[in-house]
Amino acid sequence: xxxxxxxxxxxxxxxxxxxxxxxxxxxxxxxxxxxxxxxxxxxxxxxxxxxxxxxxxxxxxxxxxxxxxxxxxxxxxxxxxxxxxxxxxxxxxxxxxxxxxxxxxxxxxxxxxxxxxxxxxxxxxxxxxxxxxxxxxxxxxxxxxxxxxxxxxxxxxxxxxxxxxxxxxxxxxxxxxxxxxxxxxxxxxxxxxxxxxxxxxxxxxxxxxxxxxxxxxxxxxxxxxxxxxxxxxxxxxxxxxxxxxxxxxxxxxxxxxxxxxxxxxxxxxxxxxxxxxxxxxxxxxxxxxxxxxxxxxxxxxxxxxxxxxxxxxxxxxxxxxxxxxxxxxxxxxxxxxxxxxxxxxxxx
Amino acid sequence: xxxxxxxxxxxxxxxxxxxxxxxxxxxxxxxxxxxxxxxxxxxxxxxxxxxxxxxxxxxxxxxxxxxxxxxxxxxxxxxxxxxxxxxxxxxxxxxxxxxxxxxxxxxxxxxxxxxxxxxxxxxxxxxxxxxxxxxxxxxxxxxxxxxxxxxxxxxxxxxxxxxxxxxxxxxxxxxxxxxxxxxxxxxxxxxxxxxxxxxxxxxxxxxxxxxxxxxxxxxxxxxxxxxxxxxxxxxxxxxxxxxxxxxxxxxxxxxxxxxxxxxxxxxxxxxxxxxxxxxxxxxxxxxxxxxxxxxxxxxxxxxxxxxxxxxxxxxxxxxxxxxxxxxxxxxxxxx
Numbered sequence: 001x002x003x004x005x006x007x008x009x010x011x012x013x014x015x016x017x018x019x020x021x022x023x024x025x026x027x028x029x030x031x032x033x034x035x036x037x038x039x040x041x042x043x044x045x046x047x048x049x050x051x052x053x054x055x056x057x058x059x060x061x062x063x064x065x066x067x068x069x070x071x072x073x074x075x076x077x078x079x080x081x082x083x084x085x086x087x088x089x090x091x092x093x094x095x096x097x098x099x100x101x102x103x104x105x106x107x108x109x110x111x112x113x114x115x116x117x118x119x120x121x122x123x124x125x126x127x128x129x130x131x132x133x134x135x136x137x138x139x140x141x142x143x144x145x146x147x148x149x150x151x152x153x154x155x156x157x158x159x160x161x162x163x164x165x166x167x168x169x170x171x172x173x174x175x176x177x178x179x180x181x182x183x184x185x186x187x188x189x190x191x192x193x194x195x196x197x198x199x200x201x202x203x204x205x206x207x208x209x210x211x212x213x214x215x216x217x218x219x220x221x222x223x224x225x226x227x228x229x230x231x232x233x234x235x236x237x238x239x240x241x242x243x244x245x246x247x248x249x250x251x252x253x254x255x256x257x258x259x260x261x262x263x264x265x266x267x268x269x270x271x272x273x274x275x276x277x278x279x280x281x282x283x284x285x286x287x288x289x290x291x292x293x294x295x296x297x298x299x300x301x302x303x304x305x306x307x308x309x310x311x312x313x314x315x316x317x318x319x320x321x322x323x324x325x326x327x328x329x330x331x332x333x334x335x336x337x338x339x340x341x342x343x344x345x346x347x348x
Numbered sequence: 349x350x351x352x353x354x355x356x357x358x359x360x361x362x363x364x365x366x367x368x369x370x371x372x373x374x375x376x377x378x379x380x381x382x383x384x385x386x387x388x389x390x391x392x393x394x395x396x397x398x399x400x401x402x403x404x405x406x407x408x409x410x411x412x413x414x415x416x417x418x419x420x421x422x423x424x425x426x427x428x429x430x431x432x433x434x435x436x437x438x439x440x441x442x443x444x445x446x447x448x449x450x451x452x453x454x455x456x457x458x459x460x461x462x463x464x465x466x467x468x469x470x471x472x473x474x475x476x477x478x479x480x481x482x483x484x485x486x487x488x489x490x491x492x493x494x495x496x497x498x499x500x501x502x503x504x505x506x507x508x509x510x511x512x513x514x515x516x517x518x519x520x521x522x523x524x525x526x527x528x529x530x531x532x533x534x535x536x537x538x539x540x541x542x543x544x545x546x547x548x549x550x551x552x553x554x555x556x557x558x559x560x561x562x563x564x565x566x567x568x569x570x571x572x573x574x575x576x577x578x579x580x581x582x583x584x585x586x587x588x589x590x591x592x593x594x595x596x597x598x599x600x601x602x603x604x605x606x607x608x609x610x611x612x613x614x615x616x617x618x619x620x621x622x623x624x625x626x627x628x629x630x631x632x633x634x635x636x637x638x639x640x641x642x643x644x645x646x647x648x649x650x651x652x653x654x655x656x657x658x659x660x661x662x663x664x665x666x667x668x669x670x671x672x673x674x675x676x677x678x679x680x681x682x683x
Binding site for chain 1: 384392422423424426427428429430431434435438439441442443444454455456457459460461464467468519520523549
């Protein structure tokens with residue numbers, strides 16, 4: 001049973017996360033809580049863990065969408081810019097809306113952020129399908145275009161969003177204090193939806209089929225253009241959702257938001273085992289990949305390493321994770337091949 | 349999948365059970381017990397903030413010698429990112445920082461995190477770039493509008509009160525830089541002979557800034573002056589050869605050792621230096637006064653600019669050397 005459990009890649013990632021977490025707990029030391037005077041472990045405390053989940057949530061939500069694109073054999077470099085444009089647009093619209101009922105503000109903000117994300121994703125998807133240009137090139141272009149639009153629209157200003165939106169993103173959910181679980185819960189919900197879509201729906205299987213073997217998919221009669229455009233729409237939607245959450249949580253939006261985040265998003269998917277050549281990946285793993293990256297960043301501070309080494313450590317960790325993943329995949333393939341040979345020889 | 353969810357749930361449930369009572373513990377700010385200050389500047393690739401770190405660490409050492417250990421935790425992000433700064437504030441509080449000293453990349457983004465830190469009993473002080481709407485207890489820095497006006501006044505003097513000039517403005521989201529640009533424009537309105545070509549933003553690295561200046565000069569060769577509300581491009585030597593001091597004059601905010609040749613060559617006849625070392629030094633002292641010595645501290649602590657010209661180059665160079673800067677050219681120290 002343990003062996004079966006270990007065969008799941010998310011189990012491997014979970015084990016790495018838990019081992020690293022245990023190591024950090026042992027080595028983190030403690031400090032007295034300013035309010036109560038109680039000794040608190042510097043790593044294993046509710047605030048740090050929820051904070052890490054919050055930090056990861058913005059990458060992870062986008063990573064679930066980006067994973068779909070990667071599984072289909074494409075790539076989406078524009079997610080950070082979609083995030084910025086969706087955030088800026090919702091902030092501008094809400095500013096124009098002025099004083100309104102909190103429910104109306106949240107509803108309008110949600111519609112605008114998701115709408116912008118959807119439109120950006122649709123634009124990416126249609127250009128990839130109709131122009132027959134590699135997604136890398138299209139999304140590289142839209143990465144600049146969309147951030148440029150955000151820059152022009154916002155006049156480079158950081159725009160505050162109404163407190164009603166922050167009240168939702170930072171809803172105490174009965175916990176009180178400064179523990180905010182909403183981003184983490186949204187991340188878990190998006191991950192669950194992504195996992196269900198990929199593993200329990202026909203559309204999800206089509207995405208794997210497209211990425212695994214486009215020619216076979218075409219001959220099978222799949223509408224490849226529709227599938228390809230669809231994954232970009234989902235990727236745009238997740239970026240819009242992350243922007244909504246980010247603008248609400250941090251209280252403002254600007255054209256510089258999420259600069260460089262596309263690399264963290266892609267890294268999360270890849271650390272989670274998604275294959276850049278398509279046909280392989282998982283929503284749960286992408287979320288765990290984001291958590292692992294945030295955990296590695298956290299460990300640099302918790303263990304009091306010089307934080308100037310952060311990029312080096314994160315980069316090395318990504319390479320190591322991918323090498324381990326590929327090595328394990330090769331071993332699994334060999335084991336399966338050996339098993340197949342054994343079955344054939346038994347049959348003979 | 350069920351296992352994954354269960355393990356995550358277990359992890360999160362465990363979170364609430366990790367705080368152990370420690371009867372002997374007392375609040376961290378008590379005299380003699382130590383004070384950990386998280387220093388979160390805008391960017392660890394900007395040398396002015398490294399000077400602030402040097403000042404903070406020197407002051408911490410000095411205060412520690414008086415009996416209360418003061419520790420500086422450097423949590424500055426590698427690049428300007430208000431969201432990341434907000435995360436770092438929360439991390440600092442989670443890891444037991446007794447206070448936070450912060451220069452805001454984006455006031456809107458960090459206000460919530462500052463207020464959360466204060467709600468958890470951790471005082472926050474800002475320097476350089478403020479978050480005035482937050483619950484921070486003090487701000488130390490220059491008056492940015494006044495600084496912008498001073499830059500333009502000096503530039504107008506250098507240009508004979510006429511000609512075309514441009515503004516180099518750094519990161520468009522930093523509230524302090526935006527105010528300085530406003531100050532430049534307000535003052536320019538009082539100088540009808542001075543014509544503003546444009547305001548140019550850029551990534552706040554020396555190479556990006558220098559490249560932006562060169563790009564703008566190629567597009568607008570008629571520019572005779574640059575009002576730089578920060579000193580980013582002068583961290584490179586490239587403008588010493590790319591610009592002709594007889595045709596173009598620069599007035600910029602800040603004057604660190606690497607920028608002094610621009611003063612000597614006459615390309616930047618005036619630099620308005622922020623004593624950036626004092627960001628850290630005064631910041632740590634103010635936090636110490638409030639948290640450890642329980643003194644009243646003013647909400648706004650004004651920083652005065654230092655006018656650096658060829659005449660004052662020697663005394664400024666020696667001041668930088670005294671503050672621990674190691675790359676001050678000997679030639680200037682002897683002036």
